[in-house]
Amino acid sequence: MMRAEKSSFSNREAQQIIQYLPDPCLLLSVEGYILAASQAFYLITDTDEKILGEFLFDVFPENPDSPQVNAVSSLQYSFMEAVCSKQPHHIPLQQYDIPKGGKPSDGFIRKFWRAVNVPVLDEQGQVKYILHRTEDVTEQINDKKQIKDLTALTEELLMQEQLARQEAERQREYVFNLLMQTPVAIAIYEGSNFVVRFANEKLLEFAGRSREQILDRSLFEAIPEIAQHGFEVALKKVYTSGESLVQFDVSVRLTRHQTPEQAYFHIIYNPFRNLQGEIVGVIVACTEITGQVEAKEKLVQIMQDLKERNFELDQFVYKTSHDLRAPLMTILGLVRLIKGEPLPDSVSQYVDLIENRVNKLDGFIKSTLDYSRNTRTDVEYEKIDLNGLVKETFAALELMKNFERLAISLHIADGDFYSDLFRLRIIFSNLISNAVKYMDTSKAENCLNITIKVDDKLAKIHLYDNGMGIEKAYQDHIFGMFFRATEQSEGSGLGLYIVRQAVMALKGTITFRSKPGKGTHFLVILPNRMVN
Template sequence: MLFQEDSSSSHSLEDLSREDLIQEVLHLKQALALAKERTELILQATNDAVYEWDLLSGYLSWNEGFLHLIGCEQQAIEHTIHFWSAHLHPQDYERVQESLQALFQQGGTQWVEQYRFRRKDGSYAYVLERGYIVYAAQNKPVRMIGTLQDVSKQKESELAREELSNEYAFLLDEIPSLVFSTQPDGHADFVNKQWLQYTGSAMKQIVGDGWTKAIHPLDRELTLQTWYTSVQQGINYQIQHRLLRHDGVYRWFQVDAVPYKDKHGTIIKWFGTCTDIEEVRQAKTETEDQLNYFYSLLMAIPSPIAIVRGPEHIVEFFNPHLEKLLGNILQVGVPLANCLEGLPAGYFFEMIQQVYQTGETRAIIEMPIQLTGRQGPPDAYHNLLFQAIRNKTGGRNGVLIFGHDVSEQVNARKKIEESRSRIRSILEGIPAMAWTTDVQGNTTYYNSHWYSYCGIPVGEKVNTYELIHPEDRPAVYSSWQEAQRSQSIWQAQYRLQREDGTYRWHLGRTVPVFDSEGNLLEWFGVGTDIEEQKQTQKMLENTLAELHEKNFELDQFVYKTSHDLRAPLTTILGLVTIIRGEAEESTKMQYVDLIEGRVQKLDTFIKSMLDYSRNTRTPVRSASIHFPALMEECLQELASLKHFDRLQIATQITGENINSDPFRLKIIFSNLISNAIKYQDFAKPDSYLHIHITLSPGQAEIVFTDNGVGIEQAYQDRIFSMFFRATDQSEGSGLGLYIVKQAVTVLQGSITLESKINKGTSFSIHLPNKAAG
């Protein structure tokens, strides 16, 4: 308690004299000062950050603990809510603000939040804030008092535990067994990846009691009864039952689970595994069926069989096949150990003893059999099954030994392994990448050339799919899946990443290998580098495309040339005929003017063709360009054009000269100025062409801007095409802008167009500064 009631002040103030009242006031001031001092001492003594927020004025005060928390001095602190807000982590800001607003709107009195708060050094501390709201009349909040506790270490521990949990889940997913865990009450909360893949289920379908759906209906009741007994009693759980596979097939599993307890002995988790025992169960079932139903036919069964009885394993029965295999060493009524004396049969005899003692069925897979007195490799291989024989009361009184000759399979497998070894030796020697996969398509071998190409240590596991170019992966995956489904040859072209990170084109080809009965054994694959072929193919395709374009242009050129050459000549011939029959001299001169116009048009067309030919065939020759002289030469040649004098041409040049091809620059200037002359807007009182030339050390920027008739938007994408004319009224040959575009391209530059009908046209050209030569 910070304050204690003083019994001396319990009487009424009305009973006090003035002097006593003054003393009482002084006493109360001292008590308040003492209480304040105690409060400040407590705030200074605590490690937590304590604050008081005046909700009416917005003033926010802190204790020393807050200064230690953020590593600031008192003078660096702003006593406003904005200072607190500015130090919130950006990812926590919105959540914390919404939570605080909700508290005020709901009229709450207590607020608890965890968030990150920025220290002076820029790092963030995890803090746990507990705040309490003080309300005045009419439930109006007036003050908030609270603490900020640094919980960074606890949070770091929590994150570390979460990371450890993730690592634990990863390890469980990689275990090649079905693994599960449950809560103390037995409800499943986790199964590993192997479980999900086997059942074809999702995790949300398994949690709780969902795992029971995979149990065979005939096994479900006993399984659940045994499981709940283990959970209730806290004892190990063990049972065998059938589980449904994703393809609808049930297989037998051995299930084992153990409880995990804390230091107080309380179960906090159950962990279990499911082991596939389908093959063992099948073998056991087959053996039991033969013992129960076909004992009378044992002598006819084409497999070695023997029965021994009692703890001394007295030979009771053996069939002719076993006698033929071992020779005359077995004798009925004689302990088996005596019959096998002198033979290396220790493991064989130990197996019989274990089966007799435990009653569990055992098997020896591919046991080598060698006849007495023989040296060298085994004569045969057998799978031997050892089954306990029980009496009517269930007691064990003997062991059944059943053998199955697997010599052919073992020898065939060895031949396959030898063949595979030879093939791999061959694959190591070929100058290409080679690999093998199992039936499911999982890679089992890469040759050294593959590892060398990819820059991966020999033997290191790698996902080949990740080395294929991302754009090629879908097609490769789809075709490989189809080849696996149809068990046919797979072939695909794809880009494969090299050691240096670059991609090169490869032709991959994988061939399925079958046994004599048509069963798929494995796949053999070879990858051949076809990067050069791909590049050559691409060059051929580009060449063919260029040839196609050139042929098209040539056809157009021949057609248009013959047409545009004949048309003026035909007109001239017609005018000459008319002149011969005309008597008036003045009329003859009019016809002569027309002939002159046709001749000029024909001359312009021939000049365009010459420019086209020279631009195509003449090599680029670079020299210093003096643009005023170039302009003067172009204008002199164009001065004879109709309406030349009407166009006002202004040129502005900034910068020093550049190096380029004078011939092609003259082609560009002549054609663009000619266009501006031909396509003036005669509805306007003045026509102009402004030429701005900006020269820099690296390039030249040339802009031709006129106020002519403009070009419709629909034609602007085609304006640089050969022989293109926007209308039948166009006076040009259709070659001018095409030649300009070709000349700019030869100079490794660029040209762009902006135009509006009745407004004018602007051509922008960028040309690089070429070295003189």
């Protein structure tokens, strides 16, 4: 076989067909260039895709240490016999040493093979490709029990020659069935009119038509309803430019089995070339995604409905909570007026109880309002006076029971900090009020140390107290809605839940460490949203 000019054939389509064949196979041009190879071939020859487009005997030259074997000339003879006779030619057994790691300079590995060269004919009956299928029988030859004498080899040769046609037909049928049964719709459109020359079962299913209705007809004659969906533009672009094209979520109105329906596809277009490298058509592969698109649309609608329902619920909660506070404030005002009058001890006790319950209910309503506002309002960044904010929180909480017993130290490092004022109020108010609620009154001194450090990127807020601490069994649950870690709490169980929601809205984090009887340390880290 004479070395010809290197083939310019684009082997992408051939490689897609050949690479997953289970047997070691090569697809060769009639000049002897490697167009495609199966993964099994790469494995047994220790090669890779770098051999594609190379001359066969450059990749696998004669072993200079075994010139008597004549491996190259034997394979060339079989190759030419297949080309000239247009019939498969079998090599029952041949020693053909291969380069180590694909590099002849590193030496050769002794190998024995069985092989068959099968001609692949075009529509005019001319040999277009050679399918070279091989089998590594080295281990069998090395095993003395498997060595056969020359008579047996001769008999095997005769048998293989008799089965040559059947083998060639099996190979062709194998490739054809592979394309027909693939779950991806594949079609080949030939010429500028895009005549359908091949369509597998999946494509017929997508089109809702029989093979007779599609083959050897122009695509837009066979399936006229797709002409208005940009397919002709895409096909012409690939046919004229020679460049591949990928389209996602393509919407098509198809008439399948006489029923109009909307369908969606992912589509890949590739130029289809002949042996001379000329573009003669377009090969198209498409996957239907109608089910996924419909499911996505339903999910979007469900999410929209849910968003509307949540908004309506938030509005209801906000309005109801707001309306409840007005009469509560009236009751609380009346209670304080009554407490200003001289009362018997028994009546005073009941008035204190009423005031306590009204305050508790008001605290729950305020927590509900904070939660509602936190979930339904956007974050608004502004420059924060941290010192003033913390002291404002102290002032708001100073009427809490035992607040006066809490020794508070505040340390704030200099630095401008930008964040959302409303959500910072929620964070400081709840964390500081918890230090008051859960102080250990048995201790001689109750402390709360607040340290805030600010830089250009972050604010780190530390709150240390020496209160009751949190039992280990409860520590995984304290940020849950309505969770209370102790019966001593008279709160709603919403405080830390709302704190975490506020921190999350600010894209920050909140962590804590706590030991029962020792106290608790909360660390809140928030991004500094510096503005120009």
